[in-house]
Amino acid sequence: MRKAKLLALCTSCALAACAGDGSGLDENGRPEGESSGTLQPNFQSIQDNVFTPVCTGCHAGAAAPLGLRLDEGASYALLVNAPSVEVPSLQRVQPSNPDASYLIQKLEGTAAVGARMPLNQPALPAETIAVIRQWITDGASNNTGTGAGGSGKSRFELVELTAVSPARDEIVPGPVRDVVVTSNVELDATLLQSSVIELRASGGDGTFDSGNERAVPVDATVRSDRPSVLAITPRLAPLSADSYELRISGTDPVAMADLQARPIDGDGDGAPGGDFVLRFTVEMTQ
Numbered sequence: 001m002r003k004a005k006l007l008a009l010c011t012s013c014a015l016a017a018c019a020g021d022g023s024g025l026d027e028n029g030r031p032e033g034e035s036s037g038t039l040q041p042n043f044q045s046i047q048d049n050v051f052t053p054v055c056t057g058c059h060a061g062a063a064a065p066l067g068l069r070l071d072e073g074a075s076y077a078l079l080v081n082a083p084s085v086e087v088p089s090l091q092r093v094q095p096s097n098p099d100a101s102y103l104i105q106k107l108e109g110t111a112a113v114g115a116r117m118p119l120n121q122p123a124l125p126a127e128t129i130a131v132i133r134q135w136i137t138d139g140a141s142n143n144t145g146t147g148a149g150g151s152g153k154s155r156f157e158l159v160e161l162t163a164v165s166p167a168r169d170e171i172v173p174g175p176v177r178d179v180v181v182t183s184n185v186e187l188d189a190t191l192l193q194s195s196v197i198e199l200r201a202s203g204g205d206g207t208f209d210s211g212n213e214r215a216v217p218v219d220a221t222v223r224s225d226r227p228s229v230l231a232i233t234p235r236l237a238p239l240s241a242d243s244y245e246l247r248i249s250g251t252d253p254v255a256m257a258d259l260q261a262r263p264i265d266g267d268g269d270g271a272p273g274g275d276f277v278l279r280f281t282v283e284m285t286q
């Protein structure tokens, strides 16, 4: 009932007035085309109208500046509660606090480091920035369902993980500050322990069974929920040149699982269980 009323209100009201309750608007059954066109203070609309058309010319793929990928599927995980590289004391997006969000500072030209975004292009219109601010003020929720790229049907039957940055088998410029993995459902954060998440360096030879591998101590944190975004951060120093293997356990004794205690389908064979293994290579260019 309440939802229907809100929807009716919002189709007729001005953008800013719509923002009061961002929840429920696009979550269920709303035709996809409806949110494109006019910019709305929700993440899918900002993705479709700003990030994809304006930013991904630079901010995509392994060479994305400062590791910030703004393509669909990566952007949310790398923005919300993710520290800025230029000013590490600030989050790129700090939910409910647009002034402290580095993304806004970069768009408004008030950031302490670097240029105003989009680089070498006219600044975004003030109304556009106001809508992005509103989305942050409303809590910066994710209405895209972005997570594992699994087929629609299996999405909620299986707990799937997806590598966001670095992507699988990717060669990325270093240093790499964190490895970001998303899931299609909310994970049980109490399972984030060293027996479940392991990062190893190859020892310089790109292989992981020659006996010279090195364990890299990491901290794992949940950056955001629903679906979960995991940031796996090397404890001592960012990752420099080598090949790396991240392993998240999907098997006993302790498997990563969701809140219903369903273990991840780490190896993607369509059945619960199996380790999630992500390999990537860091190259130092300087």
Ligand code: HEC
Pocket (backbone or CB within 6 Å): 050, 051, 054, 055, 056, 057, 058, 059, 065, 066, 068, 083, 084, 085, 086, 087, 092, 102, 103, 106, 113, 114, 115, 116, 117, 118, 119, 120, 121, 124
């Ligand atoms: C022409 C290439 C280019 C385009 C287009 C571009 N950027 Fe950037 N962006 C960069 C470069 C290069 C840097 C690093 C140097 C700097 O900040 O000036 C950067 C840095 C950033 C940072 C700082 C990241 C951090 O962790 O500190 C943010 C945030 C950002 N861009 C957002 C955007 C957004 C949002 C858009 C689209 C509206 C955009 N950029 C468009 C090239 C680009």
Ligand SMILES: [Ca+2]
Pocket (backbone or CB within 6 Å): 202, 203, 204, 205, 206, 207, 208, 209, 210, 211, 212, 213
């Ligand atoms: Ca080796």
